[in-house]
Amino acid sequence: MGDHYLLNLFGCDPDKLNDEKLIKKLLHDAAYCAKMTVLNFITHKFYPQGVTGVVLLAESHISIHTWPETGKAAVDVYTCGSNDAVIACSIIRAQLDAVDYNIEHIVR
């Protein structure tokens, strides 16, 4: 059984949402602090704006898609075998300066 958290962030800092290097570091930090094992990761910068990225984990994955123009980010933290997925969500939320958010937890 795995835990899948679907996190939607609103009112984030647009500059941060548009910074591919920051998003890369953010994904890595979230995985590290949640004691997950990073296997590989890829990111992509859209022009004029937006970043998308995924970290493959031994425990599944973390993904993020950002829309700086509206301050929105959609994050998935899907883990099998980690109890710290919520920590990963909190780190991402805090580092992007989200004003508001909603989160859905699905057991699958």
Place this chain on the structure above:
Amino acid sequence: MGDHYLLNLFGCDPDKLNDEKLIKKLLHDAAYCAKMTVLNFITHKFYPQGVTGVVLLAESHISIHTWPETGKAAVDVYTCGSNDAVIACSIIRAQLDAVDYNIEHIVR
């Protein structure tokens, strides 16, 4: 607004679930048939078994995690701007010979 489909497959062919090359092709085929634009993709083969992979799309992502030992696969098709996400789900389900499945559609 985006459409996120969480697809859980059961009773899949264990050999297919354990074939990294097949999973890679499957992700690519699903994206292609759903008229999505592939930006990049990564896969990882676990030992003794299991494959995990993600395709980054211009429209968001498709991910898959497989457990050949139980015939299970967990698939996410998250798209912004494509109406054909259900086609991607159907292709993956058919190609892995799933006996049973459930699917959840989340608008986010």
